[in-house]
Amino acid sequence: MTAGTAYMVGTASWTDPTLVRTDLFYPRSIKTAEERLRFYASQFNTVEVDSSYYTLLAENTARVWAERTPPGFMFNIKAFAMLTQHPAEVQRLPGALKQLLSDSERKERRLGRPSAEVLNLAFDMFWSSLAPLKEAGKLGMLLFQFPPYFTPKSANFDYIASLRERLPQAELAIEFRHPGWVEEQAPRRQTMEFLRRHGLCYVSVDCPAGPSIMPTFFAATSDQLYARFHGRNRDNWFKKGVTAAERFKYLYAERELQQSAEKIRRVAVKRAYVIFNNCYSNFGVMNAATMAQILARPDNSR
Numbered sequence: 477m478t479a480g481t482a483y484m485v486g487t488a489s490w491t492d493p494t495l496v497r498t499d500l501f502y503p504r505s506i507k508t509a510e511e512r513l514r515f516y517a518s519q520f521n522t523v524e525v526d527s528s529y530y531t532l533l534a535e536n537t538a539r540v541w542a543e544r545t546p547p548g549f550m551f552n553i554k555a556f557a558m559l560t561q562h563p564a565e566v567q568r569l570p571g572a573l574k575q576l577l578s579d580s581e582r583k584e585r586r587l588g589r590p591s592a593e594v595l596n597l598a599f600d601m602f603w604s605s606l607a608p609l610k611e612a613g614k615l616g617m618l619l620f621q622f623p624p625y626f627t628p629k630s631a632n633f634d635y636i637a638s639l640r641e642r643l644p645q646a647e648l649a650i651e652f653r654h655p656g657w658v659e660e661q662a663p664r665r666q667t668m669e670f671l672r673r674h675g676l677c678y679v680s681v682d683c684p685a686g687p688s689i690m691p692t693f694f695a696a697t698s699d700q701l702y703a704r705f706h707g708r709n710r711d712n713w714f715k716k717g718v719t720a721a722e723r724f725k726y727l728y729a730e731r732e733l734q735q736s737a738e739k740i741r742r743v744a745v746k747r748a749y750v751i752f753n754n755c756y757s758n759f760g761v762m763n764a765a766t767m768a769q770i771l772a773r774p775d776n777s778r
Contacts, residue, residue: 481741481748484522484550484616485768487760488704488753491527494721500758510544517545520764522616524552524704524751529621531568532556532601539608550616551609552649552702552749558598560620561635563588573597599642610645617649617677617702617749624653624688628663633670640674649702649749651679655690671697679703682736684710694739701745705736705763707754725756728763730770737770 490512495501506515516523527533533553541551558564563586566577574582576594581587590598609615620639626632639648650671658664671678678697681690683706694703707726712718740748750767752760 481745483748483750483768483771485750485764485771486520486522486524486752487755487764488524488751489526489755489760490516490523492721492755492760494757495755495761498757501761510540513541513544517549519761520768521548522550522552522749522751524554524619524753526554528602529554529557529562530565532570532573532598533605535605535607538606542608542612542614545614547613549614550749551614552616552751553606553609553618555618555620556598556602558587558590558595559602560622561626562623564590570601572601603643603646615647617647617700618643619649619651619679619702621651621679622653626652627654628657628667636670636676637674640676647677647700648675649677649679651681651704653690655688658693659691668695668697677702681706682708684708684713686710686713689713694736694743696743696745699746701740701743701748703736703740703748703750705750705752705754707759721756724754725759726754727759728754728766730766733763733767734770737767740771741775 489495491509496512502512502515506512545551556564566574566582566584566587569577569587573594576591576597577587587594606615620636622632636650652658652667656663657667668678675698677700678695680692680694680701680703682692682703683689685692694701705728707724707728709724709726712723712725715723740750750764750771752764752767754760754763
């Protein structure tokens with residue numbers, strides 16, 4: 477049933493400091509950003525861009541990425557913080573957005589409630605910055621990762637629906653971090669049907685099991701699957717003062733990857749993105765390489 481599925485496996489970053497500082501993945505001879513991306517793209521067929529969450533990318537950045545990667549390589553872009561109702565760093569906003577802020581907003585460290593004018597321009601700038609990747613056929617999913625306080629209420633359903641109207645040409649993936657969207661049968665059915673109706677891709681997550689944590693299951697609400705592996709480090713999940721790399725510090729055993737691969741194979745889609753966000757040292761690239769090998773094997777389960 478899934479014989480035609482194209483598996484795109486990679487990591488949620490190719491520049492994490494805990495990886496770049498080692499020689500466990502990149503050869504010692506590699507020194508520049510261009511060399512790192514070219515090497516990464518020789519090993520994997522996709523990547524998820526995390527830097528786009530913190531700042532709106534320059535169009536030239538996307539052009540350079542397209543030039544440095546081979547045909548068929550796909551970039552999945554994490555949506556800018558403001559677009560997912562996270563506070564955005566005021567100092568990192570481009571001048572065009574800063575000009576629309578009030579005097580009091582310019583003095584704040586973070587902008588938590590942007591005006592409609594600011595938000596509209598941010599959406600426009602975000603999409604236009606990705607034009608070179610779209611033109612090169614290298615733009616995969618736009619990942620909208622919502623905060624834990626983004627709960628399943630009417631206004632938030634409306635906001636998600638508006639994404640399809642704002643970005644009609646984009647492939648949109650929706651990641652929830654409040655389990656109320658899917659942890660019980662009735663809400664899960666409602667959420668999945670809503671995403672399906674609006675042409676949005678549910679983001680499946682693999683993470684520790686526990687209260688207030690998203691449940692792990694693999695499902696698709698479009699013709700594509702998007703799965704993010706966050707690791708299963710329950711001790712660090714809610715720990716204060718740890719870096720993202722430490723929070724997701726978890727090396728999956730091959731047995732765990734094999735079990736997940738079997739579940740992914742059961743989802744009938746044309747393409748499956750499998751992204752490892754356990755970007756501590758070489759954990760993510762090791763697990764991504766193993767998962768790519770597992771998914772490339774013939775499916776003998778039928």
